[in-house]
Amino acid sequence: MSALKPTQFIGRIVWLGHVDDRATALESAPCRSLTARFAGPEGEAHGGLTRPACSRVAALYKRNTEIRNTRQFSILSAEDLAATAAAMGLDGLDPALVGATMLIEGIPDFSHLPPSSRLQGQSGATLVVDMNNRPCTLPARPIEGQHPGFGKRYRTAAKGRRGVTAWVEREGLFSLGDTIRLHVPDQPVWAHLEAARAE
Numbered sequence: 001m002s003a004l005k006p007t008q009f010i011g012r013i014v015w016l017g018h019v020d021d022r023a024t025a026l027e028s029a030p031c032r033s034l035t036a037r038f039a040g041p042e043g044e045a046h047g048g049l050t051r052p053a054c055s056r057v058a059a060l061y062k063r064n065t066e067i068r069n070t071r072q073f074s075i076l077s078a079e080d081l082a083a084t085a086a087a088m089g090l091d092g093l094d095p096a097l098v099g100a101t102m103l104i105e106g107i108p109d110f111s112h113l114p115p116s117s118r119l120q121g122q123s124g125a126t127l128v129v130d131m132n133n134r135p136c137t138l139p140a141r142p143i144e145g146q147h148p149g150f151g152k153r154y155r156t157a158a159k160g161r162r163g164v165t166a167w168v169e170r171e172g173l174f175s176l177g178d179t180i181r182l183h184v185p186d187q188p189v190w191a192h193l194e195a196a197r198a199e
Contacts, residue, residue, distance in 0.1 A: 005184050007181070011181075013175065016031050016103075020044075036168045069167065070128075075102045076110070076162070081095060081098075083161055084157045085157075090150060111133075112132060117184045119181070133163050135158035
C-alpha cells in the first residue's frame with residue numbers, strides 16, 4: 001500500500017521564475033518553463049544538492065554549516081499571494097519580487113500543506129514539500145522599489161501565506177499552464193505535536 005495518497009486537489013502552474021544570482025538580487029526573472037534536476041531548477045541560484053545552514057535551522061546547526069538543500073524551490077499559491085497583497089493595501093503583488101520559483105492556483109490553504117507531501121506535474125516531475133516558508137525581510141527592498149512605502153508591510157502581511165519550500169524527487173519539466181497534483185502522506189498527525197511545540 002502506498003504511503004502517499006493521491007488527492008483530488010489539482011492546481012495549475014500560473015507563473016515560473018528563476019533567480020540567476022542571489023548575491024545580486026532576490027527577484028526572480030519570469031520564464032515559460034523550468035527543468036527540475038535533482039540539484040534543483042536548472043541554472044537557478046537556489047539550486048544545489050547542499051546549501052549553507054540559515055536562521056531557519058539555527059536550533060540544529062551553526063550558520064553556514066553545509067546541509068542538504070531542501071529549499072531548491074520556493075512555491076507560492078496565487079490565492080495566498082493575492083491575500084498578502086490585499087493585506088498590504090495593494091491590488092496585486094508580482095511573485096518575482098518575493099523570489100518565487102513557482103506560483104500555483106487551485107490548491108486550498110497551500111502554505112500549510114503537510115511536510116513530505118508531493119506535487120507532481122504533467123511530465124512526472126515531482127517535488128517534495130519540505131515545510132512552510134516563513135516570511136522574511138528580504139523581499140521588502142524589491143517591493144519597496146516597485147511600491148514605495150509598502151515594502152515594510154510585507155513580512156506581517158505574508159505570515160501564514162508565504163508558501164512552501166520543496167526539493168526535487170523526480171526530474172522533469174514544469175511549464176506554464178501545466179496541472180500539478182497534490183499527494184499527501186497517509187499518516188495521522190503525531191499525537192505529541194502540540195506538547196513538543198510548547199517546549
